[in-house]
Every structure is written in structure tokens, then in C-alpha cells.
Amino acid sequence: MTAEAGAVTVRDASTDAPAAASPVVDPYAERAAPRGRFLYALNPLAKLAAPMPVMFALIFTRGVVIPTVLIVATMLLLFVGAKLGARTMVGLLVGTPLAVAVLGLSFGIWVDPARVDGSSAAASVVLLEIGDWRFTLAAYLVGLATALRIAALVLLSLLAGLTTGGPELVRAMVQNLRVPYRIGYTALAALRFVPRFGHELEVIRAAHRVRGTDHGRGPIAWLRRTVGLAIPLLASAIRHAERVALAMDARAFGAHRTRTERTVSRWRARDTVFVVAFWIAAGALYWWVLSAGVDGGFAV
Known part of the structure; x- marks a missing residue:
């Protein structure tokens, strides 16, 4: 058996003729990105930087319009830009509405009645009444808005979570963010x-x-x-x-301040375009909602 040019050649003992050569498998080789799935071709940091300001703004957002639009838009991005399995797609399409409904009911039950607008029409709609306790539609809408925000935060985090591996993220942080490789690769080894x-x-x-x-x-x-x-x-x-x-x-490992990398992680123009386009779209959504007055705007 001889090794030549990165391949292993096996010779038959009876004829001394070379058998079929099998290439050496590299366990750390990059996975080929699925064709037409653009999220895999983006830098991992771009998939983190794009939704991060939107996720921060969601914390101070109330109402149902903004998180609902973000949930639908994020699902479309995942379906178009990521290669999802059947179970994942069913979980997103079926599990997300169910989780929002259950969480909305749970949060609505624990809403302080003093924080519910009693002058609204929804406050007069009683969904459940037990003794002196009343569960109104207004309380459920408050819980529903909170549940929608949580669902939007989770789905936005899946943009990077479903399309980025641990080694890819560590390489991007070490090479692009200049995180010390001792920290990055030690954390990867621990994971x-x-x-x-x-x-x-x-x-x-x-x-x-x-x-x-x-x-x-x-x-x-x-x-x-x-x-x-x-x-x-x-x-x-x-x-x-x-x-x-x-x-x-x-x-x-750790003997020198820098180390050579087998795979180079680059920030390309498409990463900048994706981040800027994401921010512009999210900013346009917030501007439309606030100017049209169709939602509650920001919580104070």
C-alpha cells in the first residue's frame, strides 16, 4: 500500500496491480453550501450583525404588527436562503403559531389588570370568568404581543443558528473580530x-x-x-x-500570539449588502408602523 499525491493506492496481493484509489478524507474540510441557498455563503458575523439591532429594538416594542411582520419575513428568509429538513419546516410552520398561542395565553393570565387599558373595546370582552377574576381580550392581547416578540427573537437568532457551524463562527470571530485564538478555539473544544x-x-x-x-x-x-x-x-x-x-x-497551542489558519474567513461585499439591506428593511418597517400609528410603538 502506497500513498501518492494525497491518495491511498491499494495493490492486489495476487496480481500486484493497483486497485481503486480512495482519496484521503479531510474531517475538517468545508461543507459545500447548497446551491441557491445564499445564507450559507454569508460570513457568520454578517448573519449576527444584521438581526442584532432589530432584536434589541424588539425588546422595547409593543403591539403585534412589528413582531408579526418580522416572524413572516424571517421565515421566508429561512425557507429561501437555508436548506431545511422536513421536520424543521413543520416545526416552524406549525410549532411557531402553537407556541405563540400558548405563551400568549400564559402571559395574558399573569398580566396585571391595572396595566390594561380599561377604556379599550377589548377590555369589555370577557374570555373567562372565575368568581371575581376576569380574563379579558385586552389582557390576552398584551400576552400575545409578548409572545410574538419572543417568537420573533427566536426566529431571528435562527438565521445564524441554522446556517452556521461552530468552527465557522469561531474562525470568523478570530480572524475578523480579532478575538484571541486561545479563547475562541478553547471555547470550541469545550463545546x-x-x-x-x-x-x-x-x-x-x-x-x-x-x-x-x-x-x-x-x-x-x-x-x-x-x-x-x-x-x-x-x-x-x-x-x-x-x-x-x-x-x-x-x-x-497558545505558544505564539498568532497562528496560521487552514481556512480563511473573509468579509465580502455581499456581507455588507446583506447587513445594510436588512437594516434598511427593518428601519422602513418601524418607520411605517410609527408614522401610520397602526401599532403600539415603543414601550416606555
Whole structure:
């Protein structure tokens, strides 16, 4: 077996003829962006910088028009610019309205009646009455506005969350924001511990099932199983942390102020266009709502 030009050539022992060559797989290679999905081609920082001022303004916004428009626009951006699975699309289309309805009801129940405008027509519409307590449409609308703001904040964060990986974000922060690479890549290594722990937990559970030590019901059995999982999981975590530390030391991680990067993260003109266009569209929405007086504007 010989390695030539980045490929591995396997020779047949009987004929000494080269078999089919298989290229060396790079586990850190960049994933090809889906065609026609422009969000993957943007710099991760652009996908953070564009919605961030809008998310900050949403905190001080009241009413239902602005968050509703932002929810619809963000969903359209995700459907057009990101490659979403069927479950994710169903979750966005079905889960978002359900979550807004449930949260709106929950927040509306806890609204202080003194903060509800009693002169509005919605205040006279009673949805539920138990004794002296009344749940009015005005209280529900206050809770609904809060729920819509939360949903808009979550969806805006998904612009970067669904189209950006951890390594991509770290590279962009280190190279474009000049975050010290010791901090960036150390945080990335810590985040990668989470899926590792999940895999180790499944291995330990499988071993317990093979040995027949996972039987029993009730709180005592659950506590016994939890303790039996925690100790080997902690030992595995310590071993993994030691291996990661030794690997980082062997590569002289942190020995110099700068380091070379295998993949360069650039801020391109399209990133600037996306950020500016996003800000202009959001500013136009706020200007229209405030000038037309169709919403509550900003909370004080």
C-alpha cells in the first residue's frame, strides 16, 4: 500500500496491480453550501450583525404588527436562503403559531389588570370568568404581543443558528473580530465535549443493559442508575480532557500570539449588502408602523 499525491493506492496481493484509489478524507474540510441557498455563503458575523439591532429594538416594542411582520419575513428568509429538513419546516410552520398561542395565553393570565387599558373595546370582552377574576381580550392581547416578540427573537437568532457551524463562527470571530485564538478555539473544544458526553452516555447505558443492571422501577432504582452512570461518565470525561490537553500541547497551542489558519474567513461585499439591506428593511418597517400609528410603538 502506497500513498501518492494525497491518495491511498491499494495493490492486489495476487496480481500486484493497483486497485481503486480512495482519496484521503479531510474531517475538517468545508461543507459545500447548497446551491441557491445564499445564507450559507454569508460570513457568520454578517448573519449576527444584521438581526442584532432589530432584536434589541424588539425588546422595547409593543403591539403585534412589528413582531408579526418580522416572524413572516424571517421565515421566508429561512425557507429561501437555508436548506431545511422536513421536520424543521413543520416545526416552524406549525410549532411557531402553537407556541405563540400558548405563551400568549400564559402571559395574558399573569398580566396585571391595572396595566390594561380599561377604556379599550377589548377590555369589555370577557374570555373567562372565575368568581371575581376576569380574563379579558385586552389582557390576552398584551400576552400575545409578548409572545410574538419572543417568537420573533427566536426566529431571528435562527438565521445564524441554522446556517452556521461552530468552527465557522469561531474562525470568523478570530480572524475578523480579532478575538484571541486561545479563547475562541478553547471555547470550541469545550463545546465539542457535549456530543462526546452524549456518545459516552449511550455506550455506558448499553453496557449496563448487557449486564442486566438497568432493571428496577421507582425513585430508588432511578437514583441507583443515575449514580451508576455518573461515575463512569465522569471518569470518561477526565480521560477525554487529558487527551485533548495533551493534543493541544503537542501542537504548541497558545505558544505564539498568532497562528496560521487552514481556512480563511473573509468579509465580502455581499456581507455588507446583506447587513445594510436588512437594516434598511427593518428601519422602513418601524418607520411605517410609527408614522401610520397602526401599532403600539415603543414601550416606555
